[in-house]
Amino acid sequence: MIRQLALMLSLAALTACSFSRGTLGDELNPTTVQSIQKGVSTRADVVTALGAPDRVLRAEGVEIFQYYRYDAKVGSLFLLLVNFSRLQIKSDDLYVWIGNNGVVQDLVYGRRTPGMKFRFWPFGD
Amino acid sequence: MKVSSLLLLVSMMVSGCGFVTFARVTVNDPISADDVAFIVPGETRLREVMTRLGTPDELMAGEHGMVASYHFLDLRYSRLNASWPAQVVWSSLVPDLIISSTGLGTDVFEVFYDERGIVRDHAFSRHVRPPGFNPWPFGGGKS
Numbered sequence: 001m002i003r004q005l006a007l008m009l010s011l012a013a014l015t016a017c018s019f020s021r022g023t024l025g026d027e028l029n030p031t032t033v034q035s036i037q038k039g040v041s042t043r044a045d046v047v048t049a050l051g052a053p054d055r056v057l058r059a060e061g062v063e064i065f066q067y068y069r070y071d072a073k074v075g076s077l078f079l080l081l082v083n084f085s086r087l088q089i090k091s092d093d094l095y096v097w098i099g100n101n102g103v104v105q106d107l108v109y110g111r112r113t114p115g116m117k118f119r120f121w122p123f124g125d
Numbered sequence: 126m127k128v129s130s131l132l133l134l135v136s137m138m139v140s141g142c143g144f145v146t147f148a149r150v151t152v153n154d155p156i157s158a159d160d161v162a163f164i165v166p167g168e169t170r171l172r173e174v175m176t177r178l179g180t181p182d183e184l185m186a187g188e189h190g191m192v193a194s195y196h197f198l199d200l201r202y203s204r205l206n207a208s209w210p211a212q213v214v215w216s217s218l219v220p221d222l223i224i225s226s227t228g229l230g231t232d233v234f235e236v237f238y239d240e241r242g243i244v245r246d247h248a249f250s251r252h253v254r255p256p257g258f259n260p261w262p263f264g265g266g267k268s
Contacts, residue, residue, distance in 0.1 A: 057184050057186055058186060059186035059190070064184060078143060079143070080143070080144075081143065081145065082143060082145045082147070083146040083147070084146075084148070085146070085148040085149070086148070086149045086150075086151075087150040087151070088152075089150070089152045089153070090152070091153070093180035093181070095180060106172075108172070108175045108180055109180070110180030112153065112179060122148060122149035122258070123149075
């Protein structure tokens with residue numbers, strides 16, 4: 001009886017929950033990124049593998065291609081008295097340095113999104 | 126039993142509005158002063174900074190080298206519908222009385238590099254901390 005009452009109260013208190021997600025840009029395949037080799041791959045190889053960059057920067061005689069992807073996750077919990085909601089946004093960024101000779105000098109790939117989980121609790125970190 | 130069933134029914138009819146709402150929006154993880162303590166101007170290189178802090182959100186060409194920017198944001202929203210308890214009894218006859226407030230914390234960590242990719246300087250540009258969750262919008266006005 002008590003268990004049934006507790007279950008009934010829990011269901012009555014939980015009126016709705018929602019999970020939503022939004023992304024901007026294509027996900028960069030790590031294997032494709034690894035196929036780009038410093039001192040070997042050319043500008044054309046990079047564009048063929050990854051497509052046109054989202055942003056191009058010219059500095060100190062080199063070109064820097066930036067590729068980015070944004071990931072947003074929203075979790076919401078609607079109770080009778082209290083509603084909780086949390087939206088998290090993070091990005092993955094790839095930078096490719098291309099020298100005057102058109103060959104890749106360096107590349108750095110930073111991924112923030114893989115560990116991002118749906119959360120509704122807004123407090124704490 | 127009838128009264129409790131009726132109360133439950135009424136409560137379910139007004140569900141979704143809620144008495145109190147807490148919401149938060151975060152962009153990237155905050156970077157603290159401790160996180161950047163390893164950076165030594167004149168010594169630390171771009172590669173090491175990116176390895177420790179991750180890739181920046183933006184790279185710009187400065188006059189004496191590149192500038193890397195790390196953006197992060199923390200927005201906290203709280204809302205209270207003061208007439209919600211009355212709505213439970215009288216349902217839609219009682220209008221909403223909503224008070225809410227939003228606190229925005231934002232910061233940008235910028236790293237300035239020289240032509241060789243060595244850190245020249247670094248700084249937090251805004252350092253605005255978000256206030257706690259508090260739906261009361263009146264009073265204060267502190268900047």
